[in-house]
Amino acid sequence: EIQLVESGGGLVQPGGSLRLSCVGSGFTFSDHYMDWVRQAPGKGLEWIGRIRNKANSYFREYAASVKGRFSISRDDSKSSVYLQMDSLKIDDTAVYYCARVQLVPHRTLDYWGQGSLVTVSS
Amino acid sequence: EIVLTQSPVTLSLSPGERATLSCRASQDISGNYLAWYQQKPGRAPRLLIYGASTRATDTPDRFSGSGSGTDFTLTINRLEPEDSAVYYCKRYGLSPPFPFGQGTKLEIK
Numbered sequence: 001e002i003q004l005v006e007s008g009g010g011l012v013q014p015g016g017s018l019r020l021s022c023v024g025s026g027f028t029f030s031d032h033y034m035d036w037v038r039q040a041p042g043k044g045l046e047w048i049g050r051i052r053n054k055a056n057s058y059f060r061e062y063a064a065s066v067k068g069r070f071s072i073s074r075d076d077s078k079s080s081v082y083l084q085m086d087s088l089k090i091d092d093t094a095v096y097y098c099a100r101v102q103l104v105p106h107r108t109l110d111y112w113g114q115g116s117l118v119t120v121s122s
Numbered sequence: 123e124i125v126l127t128q129s130p131v132t133l134s135l136s137p138g139e140r141a142t143l144s145c146r147a148s149q150d151i152s153g154n155y156l157a158w159y160q161q162k163p164g165r166a167p168r169l170l171i172y173g174a175s176t177r178a179t180d181t182p183d184r185f186s187g188s189g190s191g192t193d194f195t196l197t198i199n200r201l202e203p204e205d206s207a208v209y210y211c212k213r214y215g216l217s218p219p220f221p222f223g224q225g226t227k228l229e230i231k
Binding site: 006035037044046047050061063102105109110111113114115 | 130153155157159161166168169172173176178210212214215216217218219220221222223224225
C-alpha cells in the first residue's frame with residue numbers, strides 16, 4: 001500500500017520557521033518527483049513547490065508566493081521529502097500536503113499525505 | 123499564466139441524477155494534461171481523472187472526463203450520497219505553473 005505521512009506542523013509566530021517532513025512507503029520513492037500543496041482554511045488548493053528526482057539533479061521549482069522563503073529537500077535513503085518554511089506570514093496558515101508525482105508522461109499528483117496544519121499567529 | 127475557472131461554484135442534485143462540472147482554461151492545455159480531484163471535508167484530495175479522460179485507479183466508472191484544449195468536463199452519472207464533495211480541476215505537466223481551479227462544491231440532497 002502506498003502511503004505518505006506528514007509531520008512537523010504546529011503553531012509558529014510570524015517571521016518564524018518550521019520544517020515539515022513527509023515519509024513515503026509502498027513505492028520506490030527515489031524514482032518520483034514530489035510536490036507540496038497547501039490549503040488555507042476554507043479555501044482552495046495551491047501548488048507551492050516540487051523537487052525532482054536524482055536523475056533530474058533534484059531540480060526544485062516554487063510558486064511565486066513562497067519563492068525565496070520556502071525550500072524543498074529530500075533524502076531518498078529515508079524515503080522522505082521536507083519543506084523548510086522561513087519568514088512565515090499569517091497568510092501561510094494552511095494545511096500542507098505532500099504528494100507523489102506520477103511517472104512520465106502524466107506527472108499529475110496521484111497519492112497524497114493526510115496533511116499537516118501550520119498555524120502562523122502571534 | 124494559466125487560470126482555471128470552474129463552474130458552477132455549487133451544484134445541488136438528487137441521488138441518481140447526473141452532475142456536469144466544467145473547467146475552462148485561460149490558455150490551451152497542451153497534451154490535455156488536466157486532472158480532476160475529489161476532496162471531502164477534512165480529507166486529502168483524491169485523484170479521479172488524469173489526461174482529461176483517463177480514470178485513476180479505483181475511480182468508479184460513473185465518473186468520466188472529457189474535453190480538450192481549454193474546455194474540460196467532469197461528468198458523474200447516477201449520483202450517490204457519497205459523491206458529496208468539492209471537485210477541483212488542475213493543470214499538470216513538467217514545468218509550472220500547476221494551477222488548480224477554485225473548485226465546485228457538489229451537494230447531494
